[in-house]
Amino acid sequence: MSLGTFRNRKLYAVEGHPAPVSSPGARVLLWDGEQVAAFREGRPVPALPDEGDGEDLLDRNEAAAELGVSPKSWDTYRRADPGVAAEGVLIAGVEHWPRRVVLAFKESRPGRQAATGRPVGSADAVPRADLMVRVGGLLDGDPAVSTARVMEMLGVAYSTAQKALARLRGERIAALLQADPGLRAEEAAAALGYPPAVRRGAVAEAARRAGGAEAEQGGQ
Helix, strand or coil: CCHHHHHHHCHHHCCCCCCCCCCCCCCCCCCCHHHHHHHHCCCCCCCCCCCCCCCCEECHHHHHHHHCCCHHHHHHHHHHCHHHHHCCEEECCEEEEEHHHHHHHHHHCCCCCCCCCCCCCCCCCCCHHHHHHHHHHHHHHCCCCCHHHHHHHHCCCHHHHHHHHHHHHHHHHHHHHHHCCCCCHHHHHHHCCCCHHHHHHHHHHHHHHHHHHHHHHHCC
């Protein structure tokens, strides 16, 4: 039958039909092929494999839950990390990643190992391409993380750490304002857990980014 007929008749909702294997809240529902075939043919529906295998494929919600972060944070990580991006697998148009890849990324995130610091005058220890991902990880763990702490953990210069924190805080404020237009920027900064001392700069960055987005839309 056509996909439209399938959706309209909601055959997946009939009693006894196997449950989706996609994560709760997923926009696209996926089912296990062997389970659905068994149900259609009147055979006993086989159980799914036990969870925990390194080759289990996780969608964005499941990957984010494995890390203890929001799905939006995972979106940032998987785009910025070449190793994660290379392992993405499309299933019915939905991107998934092997559990082993998510766990490997989790082990490599900032804070897993003690930092050695950055000698005065040396180059930044973290490649520029990885910087925002790593600073984002520190912000996920502590929204009030200081510039000095970022310097200590990542071995980067003060200006590098300061700019990265301001940019990320601004982006997150702008995203929250877009999701909830009733909020004021200062309220969004407080809701995200940013300390009063950094809110002004973060709010200014959010306004700058929002203005840039409006200008881009106006030019299209």
